[in-house]
Amino acid sequence: MTESLADLTAVDLVSRYKQGSLSPVEVIDxxxxRVASLEPKLCATYALDPAAARAAARESEYRWSRGEPVGPLDGVPITIxxxxxxxxxxxxxxxxxxxxxxxTEDAPAAARLRAAGAVIISKTTMPEYGMLSSGVSTFHHLTRNPWDLSRTAGGSSAGAxxxxxxxxxxxxxxxxIGGSIRLPAGWCGVVGLKPTHGRVAVGTPFPGRAIGPLTRTPADAALALSVMTGPDRRDPTSLPRIADSYHEISSVEGLRIGLLLDAGVGLPVDREVRAAVSSAAALLESEGAIVEPIAPIITREMLDGLDRFWRVRSAADxxxxxxxxxxxxLPEIRRWVSTATDLTAFEVFDGFSQMGAMAAAVDAAFATYDFVLSPVAPITAFPAELAYxxxxxxxxxxxxxxxxxxNMSAHPAATVNCGYSTTGLPIGLQIAAPRFADLPTLRLAAALTTLLPPNRPWPTT
Structure with missing residues (x-):
């Protein structure tokens, strides 16, 4: 089977550029x-700019020909x-x-990516105000899941x-801010990383908001994170650069892992989702990890309180x-915020306080465990046309x-595909870790992918 340049990892691309065996211009073409072939059905892009992408690729090709790349992503195609x-x-x-x-200017993450030589081919779509875990939007066309066009890609990072x-x-x-990288990554079968809050500077910081990569491999996610990390004057919550470097781990022996199969609140976990996550955890246990079931971390009061606070915040906007x-x-958003005026000030304050309650509950879990494994979502991808x-x-x-x-606790969490439903939909597994353990999270994700059965061929036709 002929290799498609569009499917090469960022790590592979940079290696081949360095060897001189591949040109960024070939890759962008x-x-x-691929975009021209699939985009009429997927509707994942916004402000696609082929001319600018090709111009940037030519500039990158020239730099590589002189052995003078500007950064670790020089010539690598990305979307934002x-x-x-x-x-x-x-x-x-x-x-x-x-x-x-x-x-008028690039946000911190975009500026760092551009400075590292990344070729921005397009922006990607999102749902209404980013407040949906779907691709439903009054501005963008409906984004669909490449594995099954009748299903959602998730959200709010739907297009990504x-x-x-x-x-x-x-x-x-x-x-x-609530799962908007991990939910769509899980439903589309890719790796998604919500880093430690502040690890990647956000132009307009808000409690729980984070920026991170969606890729096909943990190594590519680590590479993207290494470029974006570091403080920025526009984000007073931003953290120093990561001093560690990414590498694969040879053993999971001795790791203490909590297995969370019941969130304690919300939709019940689908049987196939529970089975896939349990099987993945069993693989780690067979390699020497200590895996123990744990009780739910959050409560109905916490989730409902957060809902009340976010309703009022969105209603104000x-x-x-x-x-x-x-x-x-979107009518569904208007309906959601229409109840905000029914809430008392005490109820709103209590809702705000639930962010801290969640953070304390999560932090307590990591007093005992190195990682917490769970489903990303209790269900597989739902019908694309539904907002919720x-x-x-x-x-x-x-x-x-x-x-x-x-999000509320600022801990890093990554997703990895751990299997498929009987209808062929990906099932996402979430790996959460103590604060600042972003790269260890990706290392465990990489170790798990070597234990799991190979992923099915990507949905590229």
């Missing part, structure tokens, strides 16, 4: 051909989620209610996950819009009980 600002492109946030104003699975280049950058723009917001898996705007968070705790 292959990636853009549309809510991460890139100069000269509007940031619609997935909604027709946003005024389209050109961004679909692009990663479909081979629109090796690295895709998303954002995550939407109510500040002029009436004509407010009417353009419950199809109920007043029950929007029933599927995020495994992911959102780590």
């Amino acid at each position: 292959a990636v853009l051909a 989620k549309e809510n991460i600002a890139t100069r000269g492109t509007p940031v619609p946030q997935g909604t027709a209610a946003t005024e389209l104003i050109l961004a 996950a679909a692009a990663a699975a479909a081979g629109y280049g090796p690295i895709h950058i998303g954002t995550d 939407i109510n500040a819009l002029p009436e004509d723009r407010r009417a353009k917001v 898996p419950t199809d109920d705007p007043l029950k929007p968070f029933e599927h995020i009980a495994f992911t959102v705790p780590y």
Whole structure:
């Protein structure tokens, strides 16, 4: 079978550029051909710019010919989620209610990627205000899952996950405030990393908000993270650069791993999801890891409290819009925030306090364990047209009980594909770790992928 350049990893691309056996121009042509072939059905891109991508690839080709790459991603095709600002492109946030104003500068993550030589081929889509775990948007076309076009790619990093699975280049950058990297990564069968909060500077920091990579391999995720990490004056929560370097681990023996199969709240875990995650945990145990079932980390009070606080926060943003723009917001979002005025100040404050309660509960789990394994989501990918898996705007968070705790606690968490449903949909496994253990999380993900059966061929046709 002929190798497709669009499917090479970033690590492979850089190695071949260095050897002189491959040109960034060849790779960009292959990636853009893949996009042209699949994009009419997937609808994963926003502001796709083939001319700029080809120009950047030619510049990279010249630098490599002289042995003078500007950085570790020189010539590597990437995409960036549309809510991460890139100069000269509007940031619609997935909604027709946003005024389209050109961004005047790159956000910190985009600036670092560009400086490292990455070739930005496109931005990627997201749902309404990033508040959905689907691709439903009043601005973008509906993003679909490459494994099954009738199913969601997830969200809010919808386009990034679909692009990663479909081979629109090796690295895709998303954002995550409740699972928005990990949920779509799990449903599209790719690796997704929500780093430690502050590990990647965010232009507009907010509790729980993080930026991270979606890739096909843990090594590519580590490479992308190494480029983006470090402080930035625009984000007072940003952390120093990672001093460690990524490498594979030879043994998992002695690792203490908590196995969380019941979130304690939200949708029940599908039988196939539970079986796939349990089987993966058993593989680690067979290699010497100490795997123990653990009780639910969060409670109904925590999840409902967070819902109340986020409703009020979103209602404040939407109510500040002029009436004509407010009417353009997705009806499901308008229905969700319509109940915000029914809440008392005490209820809102209690909701805000649940972020701290979640953080304390997660931190307590890592007093005993090196890692916590769980499903990414209790279900496989749901129908693409639904805004929520419950199809109920007043029950929007029933599927995020495994992911959102780590946003509130700032712990890193990664996803890896651990199997497939009987209908062929990927099943995501989540690996969470103590704060600042971003690279150990990816190392364990890599170790697990060597134990699991090989992934099925990527859905690239």
